[in-house]
């Protein structure tokens with residue numbers, strides 16, 4: 001995939017459905033009584049891994065261009081799969097499904113790809129064991145995970161990291177616990193699981209950083225509209241801001257307040273970014289319009305980090321084009337994503353001529369240096385590949401993205417979408 005500096009980007013686009021919401025719609029739809037019709041489902045590889053795991057446990061799932069229909073089997077209707085369940089590259093599938101599997105009356109082994117085998121699973125093993133789960137991992141903390149039948153009881157668990165995957169694994173196990181299950185987070189992470197559980201009739205209380213679930217007798221299926229993924233929209237927001245003479249509107253973007261930090265930070269950096277047509281159903285949604293902007297550096301830290309954790313790679317690209325210094329702190333979690341995103345982004349930004357230093361929990365960027373194209377590594381990480389593609393559209397000269405097909409984890413068609421708005425891209 002080759003790219004060069006582009007003249008202005010223009011257009012009105014939509015991005016594929018939210019990845020986090022798509023996963024949860026399949027999982028909770030599978031456990032509900034009745035059919036769940038999901039529109040806007042993300043047909044990315046990660047979400048297909050979730051569909052595959054539930055089909056292997058006997059859940060009929062129909063996919064068409066219009067919608068995905070999950071024929072729920074109820075809380076106690078999953079069947080033992082033949083062989084292992086494979087979660088591919090998907091941390092969300094692996095961690096959330098573990099919470100469900102911990103309560104099933106059959107044993108399962110969960111495996112994933114080389115990246116999944118390196119990602120920390122001790123964080124879910126510890127609380128699930130406290131609930132009574134019989135779960136173990138390679139070296140006690142990695143995939144493959146072996147999960148055997150056990151009776152679960154409710155706990156109150158203080159989470160060591162703000163992680164929606166961890167929170168959701170515990171809440172999903174809590175669907176089967178004897179007594180209420182509560183989690184306390186160091187800072188609020190995305191709350192899609194809580195919202196969807198409530199929509200399906202479960203009693204879930206949120207009080208600041210504490211969430212409590214009371215095990216329901218059943219979940220009632222309801223239709224789910226998945227909004228556009230703000231994490232995918234972020235690539236276009238940054239591209240629109242840094243490529244001169246651009247104006248882009250991204251319609252129907254999920255604006256859940258636990259996810260919209262990228263909008264706040266880009267505005268703090270001076271971006272000309274308008275939010276319009278705000279509407280609210282199960283999840284808030286809006287249209288976003290970005291125009292080329294003169295950006296300046298900022299600090300991104302503290303409780304803001306969970307609100308934009310997946311957007312930090314592309315925000316680092318924005319910071320490289322901004323005047324002055326940007327500091328990202330409290331983002332140690334970036335080291336244990338699909339790749340070590342601190343190391344990966346620092347290396348690739350510097351390859352383009354940026355001045356970026358890795359720190360223990362983030363990075364420091366002195367922006368505004370002239371950037372040039374290069375052959376960029378993607379580290380088998382979809383968000384690194386897309387971030388460097390955005391950089392390439394505003395850097396001098398030609399660039400290449402190595403292993404570009406990795407974008408299909410969360411955004412099949414990403415390069416075509418970028419080309420359609422004026423990105424200079426060819427194979």
Ligand code: S3P
Pocket residue numbers: 019020021092162163164165166168190309310333
């Ligand atoms: C996700 C939570 C976040 C995020 C990931 C999706 C989710 O991970 O980075 O892409 O759907 O719950 P953590 O829970 O590890 O922070």
